Amino acid sequence: MANLNFWLTQSPKNATVLNPYVSSDLDGFSDEQWWPPHASIVSDTTVSTLTTHYPVEANVRVIQYIKTQSYFDDYYNRIHISPSTLELGNVASEQVSTVNLWNAYLVPKTLQSIDGLQEGLNVSSQPTPPFIFSALQERAWDVSILPDGPSAIDVDLTWNFGSDSAVLNITGTRIVAFGWLVDWTGSVKETYTWLTDILQSVTGYEQRRSLRLAPRINYEADLLLYDKERQFFDLAMIGWGAKTFAVPVWPQQQWLKTAHAIGALTIYCDTTYRNFRANRLAVLRGETAFQNETVEIESVLADRLILKRALQNNWPAGTCLSPAVTAQLNSYPQLTKRNDRMMRTTVSLDVTEPVDHDEYIPSITYRNYPVFAIAPNETNDLTHSHERLLQELDSSTGLKLRNDPAKAAFGLYQYAWLTYGRLEQYQLKGLFHALRGSQKAIWLPTFSDDLTLTAIITANSQYMDIAYCGFTRFALGQLGRQDIQITLKNSDVLYRRITAATEVSSTTERLAVDGSFTARINPADVIRISFMSLCRLSNDILSIEHINDSDGNAKASVTFRGVRES
Missing domain, CATH: 2.60.40.10 (Immunoglobulins)
Structure with missing residues (x-):
């Protein structure tokens, strides 16, 4: 085992032997009992006076420097x-x-x-x-x-x-x-205009791009003006006709159920399916054009509007509230004089701000495109037609030479809506915002009885017999005649593509489809079999005619055009 060298120190107190490892200078502190007490062994230093040598000569050389910036300079x-x-x-x-x-x-x-x-x-x-x-x-x-x-x-x-x-x-x-009240004996027309750039090949294929982030919007309505309101309107058109108005969205008006006092920052109302938006406007209107107030919205909740600034007037229950947009007159209104106190006019106003809207796309899809499966309003006659991309050479001296490079007839289908209530109107606008005018395509059935089933379709079969109509001879493989919608009485709707056709007899044709039928189908079970076309809007304009406000009816009509994309 290793030996360790060590020494043990002794305490200076009560020690009989001076410990050489403890400094005796510590005992020089007064009033302390250290061992052994004695005077300091350090000699006293002679006190002397310091001599001042000012001024000190500075170095006279030039020093290069850069002054840096600080928070003081900021x-x-x-x-x-x-x-x-x-x-x-x-x-x-x-x-x-x-x-x-x-x-x-x-x-x-x-x-x-x-x-x-x-x-x-x-x-x-x-x-x-x-x-x-x-x-x-x-x-x-x-x-x-x-x-x-x-x-x-x-x-x-x-x-x-x-x-x-x-x-x-x-x-x-x-x-x-724009506080003048609309004459609802007529209708309010709301027009949306998109802008689509369409590049079309000679065979009918298209490249389409939307050139506007949001559609242009126009409102057109009739006004019946009399007495002071007529005078006010006439002078406002003179002094403010070229400037901006806060125009109520008349079809989305409602009447407040509670009174609101001056200074309030909240308006209690129904905001569902209405175009209230944060940082946008709303208009409160009384019984005359002179009683109105424009408010700016801070935020929108389901049952109230939070305002950026307090109300400047008292508004009783029954006050008309509408979301508002900034708009300018499309043209100076022409007044029709009924008598010296009353005039009638129609105003057309172009919205000067982009108005966003949620997109609504039908949930049913077929071959990667949505299907518009709601039957149109057929109160008035609807037209169906076709157009071809014909090229014609006419020398004027001989017969015309005509060529059809696309070898297809592109269908033109008129479609009409009659909506009721805010939800249906909201979905209608959402559909066209999703289509972005003429840019996007959608499947559109003809909603006509185009084919007649004559025999039972057995389960797991891919064939169906129809009454002779010339399909095999004229329509097989033709654009707009390859796909069908089968509507059954039990509410089922089937979608199939016709892949082949033969003439079984002078009264029957047999069609082959791309998917088997999972259940037996009797001819009596079928409401109708309609052709479907992949379509886009034929133009970029949608006009909605509001017969009354958004809780009531509205009408719209457009024309769809068939496209070749699949």
Whole structure:
């Protein structure tokens, strides 16, 4: 085992032998009992007076340097303004904003003037310039934007301090509520216009692209004006006819069930399937064109609107509330004079802002495209036709030479709707927003009895016998005649593609389809067998005629055109 060398120290107290490893200087502290007490072994140092050698000569060489920036340079010796921009959006009533200026100079500064003031723009809460800003002083102004003034607001409001200035940029649009009531003895027409660029080959294949993010919207309605409202309308058209109005979306109007007091920031209403949107407008209307208020929406809940600014008037139960859009007159309205107190007119207004809408796509799909399976409104006659991409050479001296490079007839199908209630109208608009006008394609049945089943279709069979109609001779493989919709009395709807056809006899044709039938089908079980065509809209325009508001009826009619994509 290893041996360890060590020593054991002794305590200086009660020790009989001086420990050489403990400094005896520790015993020099007064009033302490250290062992053994004695005087310091360090000699006293002679105290002497220090000599001053100022001034000290500095090095006279030039030192190169760069001054770096600091937070001091970021914040001081300038004029600060907060906020520096005001984006007002739509100004339908007086808006007041607080603007703060801070003199960040370490010396007083004189505000000489406030430049850029114009009609409908005021500043207050401070003395009229010139006056002195103390060093590091902050002052606040109330900037008021009134609804009276130029339609477009784009102003630089400048606080001029001579050698320095602070600029507040104000932008927005002044609007006036279109408060005249619609004459519902007629209808309100709502028109959506998309823009689709279509490149078509000689064989009928197409490349389509939508050129607008949102459709253009136009509202057209009849007005019956009399007495003071007629006078008000006439003068408003003279003074504001080329500017922007806040136009109620008349088909989506409703009547408030509760009263709302001045200063309220909430409007209780039904927002379901109505075009209320955050940062958009709504209009409250009374019994006359003079009783209205335009409000800006902060947020939308299922049963209420949260407003950005408080109500400026009291509104009783029964007040008419509508979502609103900014719009301008498409043309100056022509007044029809009934007598010296009453006139009738029709107004056409183009919406000046994009209006979004949820897309609605039918849930049924066939061969990777949705199927529009709702039968059209056939109260009025609907037309079906075809067009061909014919090329014609005519020398005028001989016979015409005509060629059909596509070798296909592209169907034209008129379709009409009669909707009832907000949900159906909402889905109708959503369908066309999904189709984006003429861009997207959808399967459209003819909803006609195109083929007649004559024999029972057995389970697991892929054949069906129909009454002779010339399908084998003329339609096999033709565009718009390959796919069928079979509607059964038990509400089942089947979709098949015809792959082959033969003439069994002078009265019967047999068709082969691409999928077997899972159950037995009797001819008596069939309501109708209709051809289906893959179609797009023939143009980019959808017009909805509102017979009454969105809780009532609306009509629409379009023409679909067959396309070749599969």
